[in-house]
Amino acid sequence: MVHVPQPLERIIPKIFKSMAVSKSDRFICTFLNDGLVFEEEYRLQFFTDKGYSRYVCDVCGSPFWSLKEEKNCGDTPCRPFTFIGNPLLKEGIQLREMRSLFIDFFEKRGHEKVDRYPIIPRWRDDVLLVSASIFDFQPHVTSGLVDPPANPLVISQPCIRIVDVDSVGKTGKHTTSFEMMAHHVFNSKGKEIYWKEQTVAYCHELFTEDLGAKEEDLIYKEKAWIGGGNAGPSLEVIGGGLEVATLVFMNMKRDDKGDIELEGGKYSPLALNVVDTGYGLERMVWASLGSPTIYDAIYSTVLSPLYGATGISDKIREITYKTALETHATLSALVDVGSKSKIMELRRRVAEDLKGKGVEISSEELNGFLDLMERIYVVADHSRAVALMLSDGMVPSNIKEGYLARLLLRKALRALQDLKVDLSLEGLVGLHLKEFDDILDYGKKDKISEIIQIETGKYEETLEKGKRLVSSKLEKGKIGTDDLVELYDAHGLHPSVVQKMGEELGSPVDIPDDFHALLARKHEKESVEVEAEEELDLPATEMLYYSDPHQMEFEAEVIYSEDGRVVLDSTLFYPEGGGQESDTGVLIVDEKEHRVQSVQKVGKVIFHEMDSDIPKGTKVHGKLNIERRRSLMGHHTATHLLLGSAREVLGDHVWQAGALKTPDYGRLDISHYKDISEEEMAKIERIANEKVLEGIEITATEMDRKEAEKKYGFALYQGGVPVSKTVRVVQTGDFDAQGCGGTHCTNTNQVGMIKITRITGIQDGVERIEFAAGLAAVEYVQKQESLLKEASGTINVPPAQLPKAVSRFFKEWKSMKKELERVKGEKAGSRFATILESAETVGKVSVLTDVSDLDMSGLRALAKEISSKEKMVAILASGVGGAKIVVARSTDVDLDSLEVARKASLVLGGSAGGGPDFAQGGGPRAEEVKKAVEIALKEVKALLA
Ligand SMILES: [Zn+2]
Numbered sequence: 001m002v003h004v005p006q007p008l009e010r011i012i013p014k015i016f017k018s019m020a021v022s023k024s025d026r027f028i029c030t031f032l033n034d035g036l037v038f039e040e041e042y043r044l045q046f047f048t049d050k051g052y053s054r055y056v057c058d059v060c061g062s063p064f065w066s067l068k069e070e071k072n073c074g075d076t077p078c079r080p081f082t083f084i085g086n087p088l089l090k091e092g093i094q095l096r097e098m099r100s101l102f103i104d105f106f107e108k109r110g111h112e113k114v115d116r117y118p119i120i121p122r123w124r125d126d127v128l129l130v131s132a133s134i135f136d137f138q139p140h141v142t143s144g145l146v147d148p149p150a151n152p153l154v155i156s157q158p159c160i161r162i163v164d165v166d167s168v169g170k171t172g173k174h175t176t177s178f179e180m181m182a183h184h185v186f187n188s189k190g191k192e193i194y195w196k197e198q199t200v201a202y203c204h205e206l207f208t209e210d211l212g213a214k215e216e217d218l219i220y221k222e223k224a225w226i227g228g229g230n231a232g233p234s235l236e237v238i239g240g241g242l243e244v245a246t247l248v249f250m251n252m253k254r255d256d257k258g259d260i261e262l263e264g265g266k267y268s269p270l271a272l273n274v275v276d277t278g279y280g281l282e283r284m285v286w287a288s289l290g291s292p293t294i295y296d297a298i299y300s301t302v303l304s305p306l307y308g309a310t311g312i313s314d315k316i317r318e319i320t321y322k323t324a325l326e327t328h329a330t331l332s333a334l335v336d337v338g339s340k341s342k343i344m345e346l347r348r349r350v351a352e353d354l355k356g357k358g359v360e361i362s363s364e365e366l367n368g369f370l371d372l373m374e375r376i377y378v379v380a381d382h383s384r385a386v387a388l389m390l391s392d393g394m395v396p397s398n399i400k401e402g403y404l405a406r407l408l409l410r411k412a413l414r415a416l417q418d419l420k421v422d423l424s425l426e427g428l429v430g431l432h433l434k435e436f437d438d439i440l441d442y443g444k445k446d447k448i449s450e451i452i453q454i455e456t457g458k459y460e461e462t463l464e465k466g467k468r469l470v471s472s473k474l475e476k477g478k479i480g481t482d483d484l485v486e487l488y489d490a491h492g493l494h495p496s497v498v499q500k501m502g503e504e505l506g507s508p509v510d511i512p513d514d515f516h517a518l519l520a521r522k523h524e525k526e527s528v529e530v531e532a533e534e535e536l537d538l539p540a541t542e543m544l545y546y547s548d549p550h551q552m553e554f555e556a557e558v559i560y561s562e563d564g565r566v567v568l569d570s571t572l573f574y575p576e577g578g579g580q581e582s583d584t585g586v587l588i589v590d591e592k593e594h595r596v597q598s599v600q601k602v603g604k605v606i607f608h609e610m611d612s613d614i615p616k617g618t619k620v621h622g623k624l625n626i627e628r629r630r631s632l633m634g635h636h637t638a639t640h641l642l643l644g645s646a647r648e649v650l651g652d653h654v655w656q657a658g659a660l661k662t663p664d665y666g667r668l669d670i671s672h673y674k675d676i677s678e679e680e681m682a683k684i685e686r687i688a689n690e691k692v693l694e695g696i697e698i699t700a701t702e703m704d705r706k707e708a709e710k711k712y713g714f715a716l717y718q719g720g721v722p723v724s725k726t727v728r729v730v731q732t733g734d735f736d737a738q739g740c741g742g743t744h745c746t747n748t749n750q751v752g753m754i755k756i757t758r759i760t761g762i763q764d765g766v767e768r769i770e771f772a773a774g775l776a777a778v779e780y781v782q783k784q785e786s787l788l789k790e791a792s793g794t795i796n797v798p799p800a801q802l803p804k805a806v807s808r809f810f811k812e813w814k815s816m817k818k819e820l821e822r823v824k825g826e827k828a829g830s831r832f833a834t835i836l837e838s839a840e841t842v843g844k845v846s847v848l849t850d851v852s853d854l855d856m857s858g859l860r861a862l863a864k865e866i867s868s869k870e871k872m873v874a875i876l877a878s879g880v881g882g883a884k885i886v887v888a889r890s891t892d893v894d895l896d897s898l899e900v901a902r903k904a905s906l907v908l909g910g911s912a913g914g915g916p917d918f919a920q921g922g923g924p925r926a927e928e929v930k931k932a933v934e935i936a937l938k939e940v941k942a943l944l945a
């Protein structure tokens with residue numbers, strides 16, 4: 001049965017009434033806190049049979065279903081936690097046991113277990129991280145385009161929800177990473193597997209029978225749900241104040257022509273009715289252990305060294321601190337800790353409550369203790385999220401998901417620094433990897449440690465550099481939120497560092513309470529913007545280039561022709577796309593050649609940009625520029641081979657970040673966390689060329705998307721994600737498989753030589769490999785060789801001895817240069833002695849004149865030597881390589897050397913520069929140097945007289 005929601009008139013007025021939306025929910029979806037929207041949707045037979053009644057919460061106004069009469073919905077913040085120290089579920093179930101218990105339960109009831117998906121959603125390009133299990137099946141499964149991997153299915157999907165980052169450690173319940181256990185059903189029209197009744201019945205059975213919850217402790221709260229372009233009614237399952245599961249019944253999709261309006265958007269019924277459940281694995285473990293915080297329930301392996309290093313292992317067992325922690329955890333449910341004042345309010349309530357219980361602790365002591373615990377929890381939590389991200393191949397950077405990895409990594413590093421303990425982040429991450437080796441990749445431990453070490457180094461560097469920047473900013477005025485964001489994004493400076501410096505300089509800095517979430521939100525939006533396509537009512541062009549990439553001629557008919565743009569019914573010309581430049585060539589009509597200058601694809605239509613007009617209806621014979629096409633195919637195929645080699649050499653975190661294929665060279669950008677070394681580059685090049693020599697056949701097959709993903713994994717989508725039921729899989733034996741729409745060689749040996757010409761880091765976390773393939777590679781090598789020959793010819797040694805010879809020449813050249821300087825100095829010294837003999841005396845000043853063949857540096861050296869003595873003036877000239885004159889005086893002589901040099905330079909046809917104690921001039925008239933010296937001497941005499 002398909003459940004159609006309420007008519008429009010009943011819905012609109014109620015939507016905006018009360019929107020007590022929690023922060024974490026808003027991140028991926030919006031729960032409209034108004035059950036009335038879908039009131040009919042919640043009248044389940046299950047509730048009637050079990051004797052449930054419907055109540056309305058007197059705190060938040062939400063309707064809910066309960067066996068016993070309740071005043072409020074039982075959710076936070078309407079009620080404190082009651083399960084702390086008094087478990088809601090059967091006691092003592094640890095994480096692994098809880099996960100398999102859940103999976104087993106649903107497997108026994110006909111669900112197929114599906115392996116978890118990577119945390120980076122490679123199969124879609126609208127989100128950066130997986131933050132709910134339904135992300136695995138959006139958009140193509142939920143839209144009905146692709147069949148689900150199993151139906152019904154059960155999964156435990158690791159997720160990251162960065163938006164909660166600022167609440168971690170403050171509440172005891174927020175984590176940045178978690179496993180969402182879920183059972184999903186995709187009901188198509190006329191073929192319903194199960195819908196609401198069965199979903200609720202399963203959930204109830206699991207909690208009450210297998211997990212030992214008391215029936216009367218469970219509350220089902222109504223909440224309308226909107227998210228990811230879908231909407232529908234939902235039920236939150238709450239026990240002991242904790243929301244342990246959410247059961248969403250997705251039955252609407254965003255549709256501008258739809259007649260159901262929700263939150264300003266229009267919706268229409270979905271082709272599928274999707275059961276989208278989410279059970280928090282960590283929360284369920286917490287509800288079974290009843291520990292003060294969720295962190296104590298799941299991170300004990302990492303917490304115990306942290307407790308040890310901070311010296312509180314014994315303290316937290318003392319009744320005072322244990323009670324303080326439990327009270328804080330219990331009451332934290334009542335407060336949205338989004339601001340500092342809220343946290344202080346919570347702590348006041350904790351202090352009051354403790355007083356009531358007769359526990360003696362000063363507010364100072366309590367605050368200090370809770371601050372310390374918060375930092376410890378932040379380290380324990382963020383280090384697991386980091387382990388998860390790096391384990392799934394994320395590379396920290398300044399963009400996209402890499403930015404979010406770095407955000408958490410640095411926040412963890414900072415908290416660890418604040419704790420002043422002798423523990424390393426990579427050590428703690430290593431503990432997580434071992435503890436959670438069923439969802440994390442322990443095999444990558446060494447690589448992950450290396451990434452963290454590199455990141456730690458970078459973090460410390462930015463800290464040093466940034467400090468100067470902050471003080472100059474602070475001197476200019478107040479630092480606001482925008483400045484803080486800029487300082488963080490552009491310079492890696494955390495606001496708490498800025499704040500500390502501000503305090504020292506006496507100018508306070510305010511940090512928004514949700515600073516990290518604000519950053520994450522800003523960067524979550526960095527998704528690809530799709531350009532609007534020009535719409536023309538033309539049939540799809542038949543793409544002949546796919547059937548045989550080696551065919552170079554074809555017959556076709558012009559079906560559209562305007563402004564030099566021609567559309568054919570079919571074409572061999574590959575349009576620009578996927579980083580590959582377009583083909584060129586000619587269209588021949590009655591032996592006349594019309595040049596095809598470039599080719600573009602708009603939607604399904606291929607346009608040829610021509611140099612001359614061809615009327616509609618003309619039959620044409622098309623001919624490709626064969627050399628260009630072959631070279632393009634070679635460079636394109638080479639990118640596949642190089643990517644495969646890079647993944648083999650550097651690791652499977654390597655992901656294509658961009659590519660360009662031209663006839664003359666190719667470019668492949670890959671994600672990697674450090675510079676690629678010479679040895680690595682040589683290895684990558686060697687493997688790619690080995691694959692060429694192996695002569696591997698390359699095939700292109702249109703495959704069912706589900707089959708293709710199953711067979712090759714998401715590495716298929718290196719070049720992007722197609723929106724279609726099928727994927728064109730380009731396979732190079734068992735070496736590489738990619739979904740790709742370009743033109744490729746049919747065998748690797750057609751690529752010819754692949755030569756990497758350069759590797760550069762184009763931004764943090766992205767390395768660019770430039771290369772040439774085939775004849776372009778040969779030409780490159782020839783050019784390099786001729787450079788080598790030219791160089792070795794010049795110094796007359798065979799190329800093989802060039803490096804040795806060059807290094808010997810360089811050494812000799814350096815020592816000869818030194819020797820030359822020394823000789824020049826000596827020469828100047830002996831010259832000084834000679835010209836001193838012919839010095840003229842003006843008053844008490846000796847004026848030395850000389851015309852020599854010294855160069856300018858020789859003249860300067862001599863002039864310096866003379867003027868370093870007392871009461872001297874030097875007028876030195878040379879006619880070698882143009883006329884030069886230098887005038888200098890001792891400091892105890894009152895004379896403007898520049899004035900003298902200027903006058904003298906006039907006769908040389910030039911000018912002079914310098915200062916009163918030293919000036920130099922010159923000009924083209926070398927034959928006049930003697931005259932210039934005479935003029936200078938006359939001027940000096942006049943000035944000194
Ligand atoms: Zn409530």
Ligand SMILES: [Zn+2]
Pocket residue numbers: 636640730738740741742743744
């Ligand atoms: Zn390709």
